[in-house]
Amino acid sequence: MSRRKLFATSSIDPTFWHDSEVRTSLARRDIAALLTAFINHHTDCTQTRLAQLIDHDRSDVSHWVNGHRQACVSDIEVLARIADGLLMPDASRVLLGLAPARARASTFATDPASPSSLGDRTAIDVAICGSRRGDSDTDAIDAVIAPLARLVLREGWQVHHGPVGLGIEVMTYMADQYQPPGADAAIGRYGHHNVVAPAHWVLVIGGGQGTAIELDYATTLGKRVIPLAASGGAAAQFAAEAAKDRRLRSWITDEAFGSLIACTPETYPTQVLNLTRSGTTEEVQNT
Structure with missing residues (x-):
């Protein structure tokens, strides 16, 4: 029996983040709706693999997707793990209430602090x-x-x-x-x-x-x-x-x-x- 190919983050469709319903779920921090949409859009991604990506138990993902867990999440740590695991683009991170990944925060110890992606503004x-x-x-x-x-x-x-x-x-x-x-x-x-x-x-x-x-x-x-x-x-x-x-x-x-x-x-x-x-x-x- 052939082994199913593991879903990789490189397979995430960038257009997914532009969907109006996805954007609404981000703005509302409706993680149940977000993860459900992600699974439906990326049919090669199992709940087990999604749980691995966002650093949660599979049961957590299952409860969200099946409506057995509170849909909206305010815990910033949980939101950050989801955003990081799904390689969420900056516009989507901001909708979710998180800092953009390109944020220059050089007084944070582990941040390489690149001033890129600031557009035509010069960091000061x-x-x-x-x-x-x-x-x-x-x-x-x-x-x-x-x-x-x-x-x-x-x-x-x-x-x-x-x-x-x-x-x-x-x-x-x-x-x-x-x-x-x-x-x-x-x-x-x-x-x-x-x-x-x-x-x-x-x-x-x-x-x-x-x-x-x-x-x-x-x-x-x-x-x-x-x-x-x-x-x-x-x-x-x-x-x-x-x-x-x-x-x-x-x-x-x-x-x-x-x-x-x-x-x-x-x-x-x-x-x-x-x-x-x-x-x-x-x-x-x-x-």
Whole structure:
């Protein structure tokens, strides 16, 4: 008796991911519908082989396909194993609520961090400085973590941060919620100077004495500092000083700076995106 040929991932039909029902199942995280569609479309793939590909027990796949297990899944680890096992393309991963495989997350220990597939955008280096210390506003910090993590992920930025503080919080949120490939550990930089030196832009949120030291290094090195004034702490102090001393914000217009210091935690990522995409913004008029 001839042995049945083992279904290989190279046999996955790329057009499968463009099917409207498949896209709907991804958006709803309806894994039962997704796996059922996969089996029906790829008739050479058995439930046993599908279970091997997505690193689940065959009984799990059988229960999903036969409607004996909850259809919708929210466990990010389960979703990531399915996406990785089926070589899900980035557009489909995003629909499922995962990070695209091409996401540049170089502060994750095992990610080779290739800037390819970013289209015509050039990946930039960003330092995320700050903490919950001093007179920082914890509520404001809580509100900015998620949208900032989504921004970093979407733009494919290379992030530099210390071993503790807001940079770690942002990267941890990204890893927990979107599972970028290789997100096994975050690499924090020791030494305040080493955090800001490689960066094109320095994002500052809250912070105490350590963050103030990083800001001193940033201004000495001529980095472009983008503070979230609403987060209090060193960020608010820097914003107040920059409002009085144009040398601390020579790269940004008065109008843009005014919008920046007035922004909320929810609108801060948009301000950051606009500033980084416009480069030097405009040359400010001489005072």
